[in-house]
Amino acid sequence: MHITLRQLEVFAEVLKSGSTTQASQMLALSQSAVSAALTDLEGQLGVKLFDRVGKRLVVNEHGRLLFPRVVSLLDQARDVEQLFQEDKGAIRVYASSTIGNYILPQVIAHYRKDHPNLPLEMSVGNSQDVINAIADFRVDIGLIEGPCHSPDIVAEPWIEDELVVFAAPQSPLCQGPVTLEMLSAAPWILREKGSGTREIVDYLLLAHLPQFNLEMELGNSEAIKHAVRHGLGISCLSRRVIAEQLENRTLARVAVPLPPLIRTLWRIHHRQKHLSSALSRFLAYCEK
Template sequence: MNYTLHQLQVFLKISQTLSITRAAEELNLTQPAVSIQLRNLQDQFDIPLTEVIGRRLYLTDFGREIALAAEKVLNEAYAINHRTLAHKGLLYGKLKVSVVSTGKYVMPYFLTEFMRQHEGIELVMDVTNRQKVVDSVANNEVDFALVSILPPHLNVARLDLMPNKLYLVGAGPTGQLREEAEPELLKKLPLIYREAGSGTRQMMESFLAAHQIVVKKRLELTSNEAVKQALLAGLGYSVMPLIGLKSELLNNDLQILPMAGLPLQTVWMLIWPKDKQFSPVAQAYLAYIRDHKDAIVQQHFGWYERFL
């Protein structure tokens, strides 16, 4: 037998996702690279590890046994690395963070230097919808969550990072929107919505309800990126967070359209259960963010102030 830890890692991810494509995405590898590692591991055995039925990938019984063994081997390998770092007096372990989808434009900048300073820390960051983020906090599955709207009915502590402002945005000013318009105008505009349950959708609907505006929805899309592309194509207007529009605004591909009552404002914040017992890694990260968050905002989000 001549298999490697990397082959076991790839196979374990395949066993968890039952997909070459998804395994490649989660491992930040190409699909051919994952396929090659699977083939190289399979070459070590006479019994098939996987089988394809109706274009779907399945593990064989033998494959499931190898996946369980691979998980144990990898856990022991990680433990060896951790013990080595511990003997050197270095920080080690996992930092688990859950992030609402729009937060992908924010959270990496508050992680990069910390991760660079602590090579023994493994980052597990899940970028997902708001409800799953809230559930991960409620179920104590993560160390921190990044949100822009404080979830109700959860007893959480928070650390504010930076403002989150939402503006009416479109592919360019129309004749009727060159000067600040009244919210009534939204009755006439084709509006593009985020999916139900998203924080952006919640803020937009609250604004419309506060001004007693009933509109006909033009589109409902499931991500800020999809909404942005629809705006660029000229399909309508949307109330969107500024944070994901840097290039489009600076290049004048999209423009903020002035309207009374806008922007709407929330705060990007880290939250965690108030009674949570932090691991040494989580404690170190929280201390780091408290000390460096202002400098991070200034360094990476200085452009933001042009539109505030």
């Protein structure tokens, strides 16, 4: 068997683009060269990797099985090429919103100070968005606020984070002892389903309440803070998210009759993902 990296690169590009024509443009090869490389690869493997539907190529079960291994091999090949030179490959990081907005900026600032010319691509979404991107190999590393249950993804504990129940300072809940019944009757303003914060709040807090009064769901922590500040309800977010508002007393902590609400933030990558030297270097900054 003499499978080449070029054949694997052609396979990966055809899978992503869905045609040999577009793959040839991306790889700066002729369409006939792309078709020949793909045919030769299928011949050596003894299976078809795509179903031919009209002029389209649709990846089949063999192609889906091969793809993550090809991605890993190509990543390792690029790492070998850059072994003795400065690694300028872009690191693709996807973080859930609390991490991306309130934790990662400081990490990136330290990284940029030491490596100002190395490219870094960062995206922010909810935890499920991050998990989906990792599963599809669209990003290299993910940082999320809740556990990940996919068997194809490696999830490692990263740092701990405290969740705080808070309200407008004039709220009766901030004036004296609070019971679970009072929390049950209060109007809650929470993150949307699919958010790592929401999943943990459901598990650590709401499961202890006799009932639950959901006033509204919002997909943005800033929107939640403004809604609570204007007296529309109470909420629960990371202490990091509301630290400034607690300090200037535009929001106030509600002392709930429960143990501290501590969660683990997680670092995830695909099980077939090769952690390059550049990626390992960036992850070292995440641990500082």
